[in-house]
Amino acid sequence: MRYLGIDFGTKKVGLALSDESGRMGFPHASVPNDGRLIDYVRDLIKHKSVETVVIGESRNFAGEANVVHSSAKEFAALLERTAEVTVEWEPETMTTQEARRDMTGVYTGSYAAVDASAAALILTSYLSHANPSTISEYDLD
Numbered sequence: 739m740r741y742l743g744i745d746f747g748t749k750k751v752g753l754a755l756s757d758e759s760g761r762m763g764f765p766h767a768s769v770p771n772d773g774r775l776i777d778y779v780r781d782l783i784k785h786k787s788v789e790t791v792v793i794g795e796s797r798n799f800a801g802e803a804n805v806v807h808s809s810a811k812e813f814a815a816l817l818e819r820t821a822e823v824t825v826e827w828e829p830e831t832m833t834t835q836e837a838r839r840d841m842t843g844v845y846t847g848s849y850a851a852v853d854a855s856a857a858a859l860i861l862t863s864y865l866s867h868a869n870p871s872t873i874s875e876y877d878l879d
Contacts, residue, residue: 742779742788742823743861745830745853746796746810751775752853754861755786760869763861765854776813780821791823794830794860828864830856 739760745752751771754763769778782788793814796806814825 739789740787741861741865742783742786742791743828743857743864744779744791744793744810745857745860746793746806746813747771747853748806748809750853752855752857753779753782754854754857755782755788756861756865761865763858763865765851765858768851768853776816776820779817783821783823788823791817791821791825792828792861792864793825794857795827796830826864826868828860830860 740758741756741760741763743752743754743756743763745754749771750768752768753766755766756763766782769775779791783791791814793810796804796810817823818825
């Protein structure tokens with residue numbers, strides 16, 4: 739099963755796709771949060787056969803919903819109604835900063851890729867507990 743990860747922002751939205759086995763997220767794109775966003779995401783869902791969308795749950799450090807959170811909730815509701823996918827939520831605290839830090843000294847161009855990398859971190863975090871690996875497959879005795 740393929741998953742789509744979203745790092746929802748008021749100006750830009752990072753997108754990540756899982757591998758076909760649904761084990762790990764990979765950066766896909768950073769797109770503007772404008773009137774074309776919903777169509778772009780729906781097309782991506784259709785063409786990549788995405789069944790579940792994982793959106794980063796944006797909250798402040800006190801754990802309260804913020805402005806991004808309410809906009810993301812509205813987007814998620816529209817996506818569920820019009821794209822026939824399940825939307826799940828994953829805490830996103832500090833993922834953008836972690837993605838930016840991971841690129842320090844490596845990436846010297848625009849930081850648009852940071853949003854897609856943050857989406858991949860959100861998605862991989864979700865997948866790590868939604869699809870835990872089974873160590874019993876590898877008998878270590």
